[in-house]
Amino acid sequence: MSSLTLHDVRFIEPEKTRNYLNDDYGAFSWLLTRDHKRIAILYLMSVTVMFMLGGFFAVMMRIELLTPEGDMVTSDTYNKFFTLHGVIMVFFFLIPVIPAVLGNFLLPIMIGAKDLAFPRLNLLSWYLYIIAAALGLFMMISGGVDTGWTFYTPFSTQYSNTHVFATLFAAFIAGFSSILTGLNFIVTIHRMRAPGLTWYRLPLFIWSLYATSLVQLLATPILAITLTMLMVERVLKVGIFDPALGGDPLLLQHMFWFYSHPAVYIMILPAMGVASEVIAAFTRKKIFGYKFVAYSSLAIAFLGFLVWAHHLFVSGISIYSAMIFSFLSYFVAVPSAIKVFNWTATLYKGSVSWQTPMLYIMGFIGLFTIGGVTGLFLAAIGLDVHVTDTYFVVAHFHYVMVGGVVMAYLAGIHYWWPKITGRMYPEWWARLAALLVFVGFNLTFFPQFVLGYLGMPRRYHAYAPEFQVLNVMSTAGASVLAVGYALPLGYLLWSLWFGRKAGVNPWGAVGLEWTTSSPPPKENFHETPVVTWDAYDYPAMLKAMGETQNV
Amino acid sequence: MIVQDFPLWPQQASTFAPQMDALFIFMCVVCGSVSIVVFLLIFFLAAKYRRRPDNQLAQEQEPPKILEAAWIIIPFFIFMGMFVWGAWMFFQLNRVPDNALDIYATGKQWMWKFQHPSGQREINTLHVPVGRPVRITMASEDVIHSLYFPAFRTKADVLPNRYKTMWFQATKTGQYHIFCAEYCGTLHSGMIGWVDVMEPTDYQKWLAGGTEGSLASQGEKVFQKYACNTCHTNDSTGRGPVLAGAYGSNVMLDDDTIVRFDENYIRESILNPQAKVVKGFARPSIMPTFQGQVNEEDLLKLLAYVQSLDAKQPAAKPVELPSSFQASSGAGKTPKGQETPPKGQTP
Numbered sequence: 056m057s058s059l060t061l062h063d064v065r066f067i068e069p070e071k072t073r074n075y076l077n078d079d080y081g082a083f084s085w086l087l088t089r090d091h092k093r094i095a096i097l098y099l100m101s102v103t104v105m106f107m108l109g110g111f112f113a114v115m116m117r118i119e120l121l122t123p124e125g126d127m128v129t130s131d132t133y134n135k136f137f138t139l140h141g142v143i144m145v146f147f148f149l150i151p152v153i154p155a156v157l158g159n160f161l162l163p164i165m166i167g168a169k170d171l172a173f174p175r176l177n178l179l180s181w182y183l184y185i186i187a188a189a190l191g192l193f194m195m196i197s198g199g200v201d202t203g204w205t206f207y208t209p210f211s212t213q214y215s216n217t218h219v220f221a222t223l224f225a226a227f228i229a230g231f232s233s234i235l236t237g238l239n240f241i242v243t244i245h246r247m248r249a250p251g252l253t254w255y256r257l258p259l260f261i262w263s264l265y266a267t268s269l270v271q272l273l274a275t276p277i278l279a280i281t282l283t284m285l286m287v288e289r290v291l292k293v294g295i296f297d298p299a300l301g302g303d304p305l306l307l308q309h310m311f312w313f314y315s316h317p318a319v320y321i322m323i324l325p326a327m328g329v330a331s332e333v334i335a336a337f338t339r340k341k342i343f344g345y346k347f348v349a350y351s352s353l354a355i356a357f358l359g360f361l362v363w364a365h366h367l368f369v370s371g372i373s374i375y376s377a378m379i380f381s382f383l384s385y386f387v388a389v390p391s392a393i394k395v396f397n398w399t400a401t402l403y404k405g406s407v408s409w410q411t412p413m414l415y416i417m418g419f420i421g422l423f424t425i426g427g428v429t430g431l432f433l434a435a436i437g438l439d440v441h442v443t444d445t446y447f448v449v450a451h452f453h454y455v456m457v458g459g460v461v462m463a464y465l466a467g468i469h470y471w472w473p474k475i476t477g478r479m480y481p482e483w484w485a486r487l488a489a490l491l492v493f494v495g496f497n498l499t500f501f502p503q504f505v506l507g508y509l510g511m512p513r514r515y516h517a518y519a520p521e522f523q524v525l526n527v528m529s530t531a532g533a534s535v536l537a538v539g540y541a542l543p544l545g546y547l548l549w550s551l552w553f554g555r556k557a558g559v560n561p562w563g564a565v566g567l568e569w570t571t572s573s574p575p576p577k578e579n580f581h582e583t584p585v586v587t588w589d590a591y592d593y594p595a596m597l598k599a600m601g602e603t604q605n606v
Numbered sequence: 607m608i609v610q611d612f613p614l615w616p617q618q619a620s621t622f623a624p625q626m627d628a629l630f631i632f633m634c635v636v637c638g639s640v641s642i643v644v645f646l647l648i649f650f651l652a653a654k655y656r657r658r659p660d661n662q663l664a665q666e667q668e669p670p671k672i673l674e675a676a677w678i679i680i681p682f683f684i685f686m687g688m689f690v691w692g693a694w695m696f697f698q699l700n701r702v703p704d705n706a707l708d709i710y711a712t713g714k715q716w717m718w719k720f721q722h723p724s725g726q727r728e729i730n731t732l733h734v735p736v737g738r739p740v741r742i743t744m745a746s747e748d749v750i751h752s753l754y755f756p757a758f759r760t761k762a763d764v765l766p767n768r769y770k771t772m773w774f775q776a777t778k779t780g781q782y783h784i785f786c787a788e789y790c791g792t793l794h795s796g797m798i799g800w801v802d803v804m805e806p807t808d809y810q811k812w813l814a815g816g817t818e819g820s821l822a823s824q825g826e827k828v829f830q831k832y833a834c835n836t837c838h839t840n841d842s843t844g845r846g847p848v849l850a851g852a853y854g855s856n857v858m859l860d861d862d863t864i865v866r867f868d869e870n871y872i873r874e875s876i877l878n879p880q881a882k883v884v885k886g887f888a889r890p891s892i893m894p895t896f897q898g899q900v901n902e903e904d905l906l907k908l909l910a911y912v913q914s915l916d917a918k919q920p921a922a923k924p925v926e927l928p929s930s931f932q933a934s935s936g937a938g939k940t941p942k943g944q945e946t947p948p949k950g951q952t953p
Contacts (some may be wrong), residue, residue, distance in 0.1 A: 130792050203789050209766060210749040214715070214791060304750055305765070307682040322826040338655075340664035344674050369752065370763045371770055374700055378693050385685040389678060399644060402651035404665040410658060424644050427635035435688050437695020438629050441759040441789045444691030444752060444787035494795055509616045510756025511621065515795035519783060563661065591664055 074574040090175035095160035102152050110535035112136045117530040133516040134201040141204030146229045153325035158264050158466045164568040165258050166251025167584040172242040180235035189230035194221035208296035208307040208398035212289045227282045230275045237271030251586035258590045263328025266352035270317045278314035312363035320359040326463030330416050333466050334398050335591040336564035337413035338405025344397040351390035358387040368439045377436050378503035384434035391427050411485035418493040422458025445509025450500045473561045477573045484546045493538030498532025511554030565596045619778045620758035622945035627913040682788040702737040702773045712745035713764040716793035723821050730799030735809035743950035747902045761787050769869040825911025827891040828904045847884045850915040858885040
């Protein structure tokens with residue numbers, strides 16, 4: 056029996072050159088594909104377009120906020136900007152981004168399957184997303200919407216005269232896309248794992264996708280119900296939320312956050328999964344406390360359902376409900392803290408690489424930690440009274456959503472780019488972009504914590520003059536951030552033609568996705584793999600691969 | 607010019623402000639130091655164990671497993687400390703002192719209207735005395751708003767279907783921002799104003815500036831205008847429950863549940879009389895609904911009137927002011943409207 060060295064594993068060249076990209080040609084081979092990898096590429100292109108659109112509205116807001124007076128656009132236009140920014144980024148970017156792009160591409164490969172359990176359903180979920188996005192674009196072109204992405208009543212149902220119905224309907228359809236993806240992932244993870252791949256051998260990304268899918272499946276129907284009720288009230292004037300019709304506006308807030316708080320975990324859980332994968336690969340080490348990290352995903356998914364009313368501390372819930380929800384909100388912080396500490400401990404005596412994906416993930420841990428601990432500020436009910444609905448909240452959730460989810464997504468895209476495209480991206484450009492994103496992000500959003508404690512309310516088109524300096528800093532940071540986001544778009548496209556060929560396993564990482572060719576063949580593996588090693592177990596994997604080589 | 611006016615800490619102008627800031631600083635210190643330790647650890651470990659030969663594998667050595675228990679249990683107790691302090695602060699924000707001065711507020715797209723117990727009304731400006739607890743009872747005429755005083759460190763959403771109260775005690779005279787903190791439509795960012803904290807004597811002078819009679823006495827007129835007094839008489843012979851002395855008490859309903867006769871009960875009973883009928887009265891109640899007839903300002907006047915009635919002296923009586931204000935509270939003087947015009951951004 057001979058053991059392979061890491062060097063041998065990294066430079067195994069595939070024998071066959073056919074892969075999922077050159078297996079078939081033509082528009083219909085893409086639009087009617089049932090291959091999870093091609094659907095992932097379709098999603099990749101669509102969410103990138105939506106990210107640029109949502110980013111455009113963010114840029115417009117930051118430019119408007121350079122001066123205290125609302126002097127660039129009208130108040131109505133500004134209100135549409137932040138609404139569209141929120142709706143696009145939440146429903147069309149953050150929720151689908153990691154599961155539908157990276158999850159779709161990698162989940163079957165990482166568990167040694169040929170495809171997802173329901174390939175046609177997978178394609179349908181992309182079409183639902185596209186229909187929803189098209190409706191959203193139609194809504195934007197025909198005048199936009201100004202309710203805020205939270206659709207608080209009675210403003211959204213009685214007072215707003217913008218395209219609320221179209222927006223609600225678009226979000227409603229996008230929700231079904233999310234439900235179908237979740238369903239597909241759950242069935243796939245249960246039924247289609249390769250022989251020997253037991254639950255505790257699963258990569259942590261799969262655990263996190265499993266927890267995410269549970270939330271998608273259980274929470275998104277509540278969104279569908281809530282949006283339906285809003286549409287019914289707005290169009291048919293049936294009193295549900297509007298007090299003038301006999302409804303209760305707080306009911307909407309309860310129902311909306313019963314989905315939208317778990318939705319935060321739909322966004323962040325897959326990001327945590329990416330972090331685990333990247334840390335394991337770039338330290339060449341098992342994640343410390345694998346089971347703690349795995350179960351903390353499920354704990355977050357479960358506890359995430361019990362904290363929705365912490366968005367309502369000043370809205371009109373009783374002191375006792377506020378106390379209970381504050382208490383429970385601190386519980387959900389525990390599993391998040393477990394993850395951060397375990398990731399940090401994994402670095403100990405690792406072989407730590409400073410390549411781009413790891414840089415993004417180091418940034419991710421830092422920014423997610425700030426986003427997480429500022430959540431503790433907001434969970435302290437007394438303190439929440441002062442800082443809720445201010446820029447403190449804006450900064451907090453951007454640290455989690457942008458500093459967390461987007462950083463992890465960029466880490467994942469760089470990490471798996473060689474697998475997806477078969478090409479390496481240019482490392483130095485990528486490191487520069489990672490640095491710009493990190494610096495630009497902090498410069499944009501850290502001043503907003505100060506603004507929030509000073510008392511600047513969110514969703515303000517014009518603001519008091521003493522807030523200007525911090526707002527100018529924030530806008531300056533946003534321009535750095537914009538450059539940081541634009542760079543990968545350029546060099547990743549460049550790498551499709553000019554990038555170095557990647558080979559099977561350019562990182563020397565473990566995991567089934569690094570045992571098949573880059574890009575993978577249409578059926579992922581020529582032979583169904585048999586798994587005899589735990590996740591991230593370098594010595595065992597090298598030994599096992601040495602044995603198969605000798606056969 | 608910009609640099610001259612560049613605060614990094616909000617003004618402290620209420621009894622809550624030092625308490626809130628202490629909690630905030632505690633959170634910053636605890637969370638800040640944990641975050642810094644995490645950053646330094648990541649940087650230090652990533653630098654110390656950086657990959658040197660390209661094919662280097664990790665050392666097969668792990669930190670002790672006991673760490674898992676440590677970083678579950680220790681943060682949990684720190685979190686519980688934060689929870690308790692936060693909850694304590696929340697109680698302070700909700701426990702209204704008995705001697706609070708009552709002010710009534712109405713939010714509407716896009717202005718704040720305030721009514722003082724002695725009858726003054728103002729828009730987007732609120733005059734309050736320093737050193738005295740002020741309780742604001744408020745409702746919205748349209749969408750949800752949120753009344754926010756950053757210098758007092760308190761805010762509360764203003765809802766269209768119920769009363770909410772908030773309170774504060776100003777500690778420093780001056781002018782401070784009022785913001786609407788809940789997005790309410792086009793001019794959300796213009797729904798702002800100033801709270802003018804005055805010395806009690808100045809407040810007294812300001813109050814004396816003219817009024818249409820105390821809020822409660824205005825409420826009595828509304829009470830008569832809608833003929834409420836034909837059923838709600840001063841003795842038990844009337845067709846409706848006696849209101850004198852009822853405010854703040856518990857009443858038994860016809861389904862044997864007990865509810866508190868508070869501002870939201872009064873409001874609900876005016877707008878939707880069938881919702882909660884007092885035991886001993888016919889169901890369906892003979893009282894018609896006043897939904898859509900009584901506006902928010904009149905509702906607040908009615909509320910002030912009902913609050914002012916006590917059992918011994920059922921007639922209208924001005925809401926009590928402290929003795930120093932009694933002399934010139936102006937109740938019953940010639941009505942002369944005083945509405946401070948909106949002030950805009952500059953004080």
